[in-house]
Amino acid sequence: MFAVAGAEVAEASYRGDRAIAFAFMGNHAAGAISAFLSKFETLLARLPWFKAVVCVRPEYTCGFDVEYCLPEVSRGSAATPWVIRCYAVQPRQLMLHFDVAMRPGYCAAEPGKKEQSPSDAAAALLRAMDALIEFSQQRDPEVFRGDKVLQQGLRDRLAECRRLAYELAHATRGAVGLDANKQFHRLLDSMATPVTTVQGWAGAWRVAERDVRELRARIGEYVSLKAPDSV
Numbered sequence: 159m160f161a162v163a164g165a166e167v168a169e170a171s172y173r174g175d176r177a178i179a180f181a182f183m184g185n186h187a188a189g190a191i192s193a194f195l196s197k198f199e200t201l202l203a204r205l206p207w208f209k210a211v212v213c214v215r216p217e218y219t220c221g222f223d224v225e226y227c228l229p230e231v232s233r234g235s236a237a238t239p240w241v242i243r244c245y246a247v248q249p250r251q252l253m254l255h256f257d258v259a260m261r262p263g264y265c266a267a268e269p270g271k272k273e274q275s276p277s278d279a280a281a282a283l284l285r286a287m288d289a290l291i292e293f294s295q296q297r298d299p300e301v302f303r304g305d306k307v308l309q310q311g312l313r314d315r316l317a318e319c320r321r322l323a324y325e326l327a328h329a330t331r332g333a334v335g336l337d338a339n340k341q342f343h344r345l346l347d348s349m350a351t352p353v354t355t356v357q358g359w360a361g362a363w364r365v366a367e368r369d370v371r372e373l374r375a376r377i378g379e380y381v382s383l384k385a386p387d388s389v
Contacts, residue, residue, distance in 0.1 A: 178205075192257035195224065199261075202226060202240065221247040224258055227269070241265045254324070259331040266328035279329040280381045283322040283338070287374045290315040294367055309349075312363070316346050319370075326377075334380050338373050345369060 191214060202210055212224040226240045242263045246253040258264060267273040293315055320342035327335030345366045 190257075191224070191255070192260065195258070195261055199226075199240075215247075222253060222255060223247065224255075226263075239263055243268075252328070254328050254332055254336070256332040259328075264331065266331075274325060274329045276326070276329045276334075277381070279322070279326040279335075280377060283319065283326050283335070284374065284377055284381070286315070286319045286322050287370055287377070290319055290370060291367065291374075294363060313346060313349055316342055316349065316366075320346065334377070338377065341369060341373055 191212075195212070198210075198212060207226075208228065210226040212226075213221070214224070215221040223245045225243045225245065227243075228240055240263045242258065242261050243265055244253055244255045244258040245251065252266065252268065254266070259266075265273055290312075293312065320339055323335045323338035323342055325335070327339060329335075349363070349366060
């Protein structure tokens with residue numbers, strides 16, 4: 159489908175500017191979006207526009223929107239490089255889609271906010287992981303049994319590490335951080351399972367702490383061997 163809003167239809171325009179809409183159906187659109195976006199950007203380069211949105215609605219996975227905007231200081235110039243952001247539909251929030259992140263102009267921060275550097279994101283994750291390990295080392299696993307406050311404190315620290323791992327993945331365009339995010343998600347699930355014995359809780363956290371230390375070593379190696387801000 160392809161449609162151009164009529165100049166005489168006020169409801170179909172944005173502040174008097176005409177809107178263009180087109181749609182298509184295809185197989186594996188969510189996983190092969192990169193090839194489409196390159197063609198879409200060729201079209202954008204030939205049109206005057208303020209904002210363009212590619213709405214991707216897969217049948218079996220979560221939908222997302224790819225938004226193109228021109229920098230505020232130079233709107234109206236079709237030759238101005240665009241800024242690209244990717245949003246999940248439900249809930250609406252910035253998300254990392256590897257194919258979108260590889261496009262020139264990708265931005266991992268909301269409008270008006272400064273994008274975090276890879277080195278800063280990695281440092282924040284390392285600090286959170288150190289705090290998590292320190293939190294566990296200061297307490298014997300036995301004290302966690304039946305103490306919901308301490309158990310929740312442990313899960314909160316795991317959740318913070320998971321969030322920061324995702325931010326690192328954003329900052330590095332998916333080069334590092336995604337595996338750590340998945341690992342923390344798995345650890346949160348395992349530590350959320352009720353454990354009725356001291357040995358059971360101690361064993362569950364012993365495995366979790368080992369995995370956290372391995373993750374920390376990998377992130378630390380990335381920081382020491384690579385110039386993160388060049389990613």
